[in-house]
Amino acid sequence: MSLDVLSSKAACCLALSSARVGNALIELSVSRILSIAALINSSGFTCLVFKASTACSAVILISSFISIPHNWLRIYSLLQDYKKRCTLRAVVYEGPNKLSIKERETPTPKQGEALVKVTANGICGSDIHGYTGETGRRVPGMIMGHEFVGTIADIGPNTEYPEGWHDQSQYAVNPVMSDGICDFCKAGLNHHCRNRLIFGVSPSVVGAFSDYVIAPIQNLISIGDKVDPEWGALVEPMSVGYHAAKRAGIGPGEPLLVIGAGPIGTAVVLAARRLGTGPVIVSEPNPERRDRIAALDVTAIDPINDDLPARVKDLCGDLGAQFVIDAVGSSRTLADSLSLCSPRGTMVLLGMHEPTLSFDSYALSVAERHLVGSFCYTAEEFKETAEWVATAPRELEGFISTRVGYGQISERFALQGKGEDLSLKVVFTPHSDN
Ligand SMILES: [Zn+2]
CATH class of the missing domain: 3.90.180.10 (Medium-chain alcohol dehydrogenases, catalytic domain)
Incomplete structure (x- = not known):
């Protein structure tokens, strides 16, 4: 609805109220004339008219008092809404x-x-x-x-x-x-x-x-x-995870190591589930985040206090994980990716925690590992993810x-x-x- 239409509606409402007041006054006047006629001629017929007109006047009077404030409140509400829509509030980044x-x-x-x-x-x-x-x-x-x-x-x-x-x-x-x-x-x-x-x-x-x-x-x-309408705000981050999983090229039944269990790491895990990937292992140092991601039927490992390389070998084989998605993007997590990814395996760099990274370049070149960047999503992937969110998946x-x-x-x-x-x-x- 355009603002012009809205203001027209407010004007119509105002006019309608005025008309109602006018009509009520006219009807009251007619009633009063009949009342005066009744006083002049007190025959039985006129007496009936007198009673009817008095009752009618009372009803109109009461209904006018009820309907007029109601309409004024409606107009006030429409004008407030109109004012709100003319001016918006916004959160501005100042520095x-x-x-x-x-x-x-x-x-x-x-x-x-x-x-x-x-x-x-x-x-x-x-x-x-x-x-x-x-x-x-x-x-x-x-x-x-x-x-x-x-x-x-x-x-x-x-x-x-x-x-x-x-x-x-x-x-x-x-x-x-x-x-x-x-x-x-x-x-x-x-x-x-x-x-x-x-x-x-x-x-x-x-x-x-x-x-x-x-x-x-x-x-x-x-x-x-x-x-839930608010879940619509999850389509974007879920699309980011979905695109990263597609960039890795993982398929159903293939093991995946995800580094980081923040919102994007979690989105990657959920995308892996959509694609039938598994088993999924997640490296996350924070115990709260680790517990939360473990509830999604993944193996959550503490990279600081657990033996992460041994756990990855147990779950993915001696050569390491064929697919790794780094949802953090720091030099430390990239080092983990390189040490845990199998030769000729694929590492996706998704997180953007640090703008500049340093890493063991020989670990990349000698083992012929693939380092793939991932950013955003295609319009088609966004649409597919919106369709998935629209099914109200329990995981969300x-x-x-x-x-x-x-x-x-x-x-x-x-x-x-x-x-x-x-x-x-x-x-x-x-x-x-x-
Ligand atoms: Zn273009």
Whole structure:
């Protein structure tokens, strides 16, 4: 519904109320005339009319008092909603370790775009590392947020709603925008588009730590109506894990070693399950995260206090793991990957914990191991993952551990930035009271 339509509705409502008041006054006047006539002529017939008109006046009077305030409240509510939609709140990244809440004018969608009312937006590890200034992947003044789900509040001119849309339909938004015409896009690799932009990552694109955000309508992927709407915010990180598993080239029944049991490591494990991979071994030093991942029927190993190489050999064979996915991305975890991956095996570097890594290059070259990078996902993988999330998979229960609104988001970023909050997934819910 456009804002123009909304304001028209408010005006109609106001006019309707005025008309009701007018009608009531006219009816009251008619009743009073009849009452006066009754006083002049006190015949039996007129007496009946008098009684009827008096009763009628009373009913109209009472109903007017009931209906008028009701309508005024409705108008007030519509005007408040209209005002809210003219101005949005957003979480602005001001520089290392500093966020602020600011009001901005709500943008109007252009052709091919939708104004998305954000239901939930996940806080990504990359947001946290950008917030602390470690990676330099966030620029002061920008609005972050790329793991989001929402409803359509408005669409641009000459633009059609997605098939099956209704005003409560929830859409996971693919944050990767591409031109659709370059060689990569034509090859189905739109995440390498020459003109790629990513919500809340590319400084020029406003992200979803906000009440509303503009998105190309083709990037909106339905999550159906069987699933908790907030789960739509999980489509993006789950797609990251799915793409990494595909980059590894693992197949059903093949063993996989995953390094790290944070949100992305967990997404890799869930993707491996979708692909029938197994057994899956996870290396994770944090006991809380280890216990949590072990609940997904994987073997969780402490790389510091357990004999990780021996456990990997037990489960994968003497040569080590044929497939390793590093969901951390530090020099230490890359060293683990190299020592635990079998000759000619494949290691996927997915985590981005450190921008520069050093490693034993001979361990890569002499054993002819493959080191493969993984970033984002294709549009098709995002869609497949949204379809999977729409089935409400049991494994996603409990994945969202914490919800915060404008009142708590700065504190939550600070805690995560200091490493004092190991929640699996925190989501920002801008329209909640948190
Ligand atoms: Zn392209």
